[in-house]
Amino acid sequence: MNVSQDILIIGGGIIGLSLAVELKLRGASVSVVDRDCKQAAARAAAGMLAPQAEKIPPSPMLDLCLQSRALYSTWVDRLEDITGLKTGYWRSGILAPVCQGDWEDKSSLPNLNAQWLDADTIRQHQWGLGEEVVGGWWYPDDAQVDNRALFRTLQFTIKKLGIEVIQDNSVEIIREANRVVGVETTAEKLKADRYVLATGAWSETLLDIPVYPRKGQMLSVCVPESYEVIQPLQTVLFGTGIYIVPRQDGRIIIGATSENVDFTPGNTPTGIKKLLAGAIKLYSELQNYPILEFWWGFRPATPDELPILGASAWENLTLATGHYRNGILLAPVTAKLLADLIENGKSDPLLTAFHYSRFRKNQIINIKSPSL
Numbered sequence: 001m002n003v004s005q006d007i008l009i010i011g012g013g014i015i016g017l018s019l020a021v022e023l024k025l026r027g028a029s030v031s032v033v034d035r036d037c038k039q040a041a042a043r044a045a046a047g048m049l050a051p052q053a054e055k056i057p058p059s060p061m062l063d064l065c066l067q068s069r070a071l072y073s074t075w076v077d078r079l080e081d082i083t084g085l086k087t088g089y090w091r092s093g094i095l096a097p098v099c100q101g102d103w104e105d106k107s108s109l110p111n112l113n114a115q116w117l118d119a120d121t122i123r124q125h126q127w128g129l130g131e132e133v134v135g136g137w138w139y140p141d142d143a144q145v146d147n148r149a150l151f152r153t154l155q156f157t158i159k160k161l162g163i164e165v166i167q168d169n170s171v172e173i174i175r176e177a178n179r180v181v182g183v184e185t186t187a188e189k190l191k192a193d194r195y196v197l198a199t200g201a202w203s204e205t206l207l208d209i210p211v212y213p214r215k216g217q218m219l220s221v222c223v224p225e226s227y228e229v230i231q232p233l234q235t236v237l238f239g240t241g242i243y244i245v246p247r248q249d250g251r252i253i254i255g256a257t258s259e260n261v262d263f264t265p266g267n268t269p270t271g272i273k274k275l276l277a278g279a280i281k282l283y284s285e286l287q288n289y290p291i292l293e294f295w296w297g298f299r300p301a302t303p304d305e306l307p308i309l310g311a312s313a314w315e316n317l318t319l320a321t322g323h324y325r326n327g328i329l330l331a332p333v334t335a336k337l338l339a340d341l342i343e344n345g346k347s348d349p350l351l352t353a354f355h356y357s358r359f360r361k362n363q364i365i366n367i368k369s370p371s372l
Helices: 014-025 060-083 119-125 147-160 200-205 269-282 284-288 324-344 349-354
Strands: 002-010 030-034 094-099 115-118 133-139 164-167 171-176 179-185 189-197 212-222 236-239 242-246 251-255 291-301 308-311 317-321
Touching: 002 014, 014 030, 014 147, 014 317, 014 324, 030 189, 060 147, 060 324, 060 349, 094 119, 094 269, 115 119, 119 133, 147 324, 189 324, 200 212, 200 291, 212 269, 236 269, 242 269, 251 269, 269 284, 291 324, 308 324, 308 349, 317 324, 324 349
Parallel strands: 002 030, 002 189, 030 164, 094 236, 189 317
Antiparallel strands: 094 133, 115 133, 171 179, 179 189, 212 251, 212 291, 236 242, 242 251, 308 317
């Protein structure tokens, strides 16, 4: 039996790796078991750090997102210092244009930095917007990170810190009474003092919790080589059902659909057509840009679209799943709060709103056996 003295994290996505790094830097021995899924939520993302542009109402979720956004700069600096790699973190701000016929909500959250721009001012702010744009909100404190670069940096951080990653597509959680006593994979049995479930959209295959896949299709284009500048789009554009995220190397990410189709793979003409139409309406400049890539991934959604964080029905199993659209944004704060909980038994009051019991009062969640 392969023994991890302290903690075994089930799931090697953004959330699982972020928590593994945080725990290791605090002195814990930690291992990760990972199914190496190429359609995980990290791919169905553009790396927006957008609690304001998303218009999350005043709530524990907004508090969680704002706290994580505030942690981001220091968090990625630490990862970059460890690895020498870049995460693509960029305080680009986010511009949320409003098109003719859309409802113009000119209210903003109190005590947060935001500015309404009229039709003339928004075009001074960003050249190339579509003719139907009649104004919009400017959120200078929202930002972005290159989600793929961040994931690579986290993977390299794991290697640099000597954290063992076990690759296996089949995992069964073994429990006795109110404790988890091991995790069985195809090749071996793994044992730890504490366990964390961070398997994203695949969580319901191990636990009877309401986390299910919501597919997102995306594509990317690039600025033509004939342009005098590498990237004319200097801010994220966040529209109704569409977002356009520029990278500093000239790529532009367009996303994303939101489809309840279980784990049905692949891009579809309908999905890509919808994305292109929405993007061109918002930023007509890109209609002749070369297309680079199409892809898709599966976000971990819950019925209330909020994550499931913290304690479980088993005293040594912690939950870190269901982040839906905000897994990239919430990685730093999830790692911090859950590391506090695991290390010191200290549960931040903010975690109360994300406890699993909000779905099944007074019921024990059952563990399932098949593959991850």
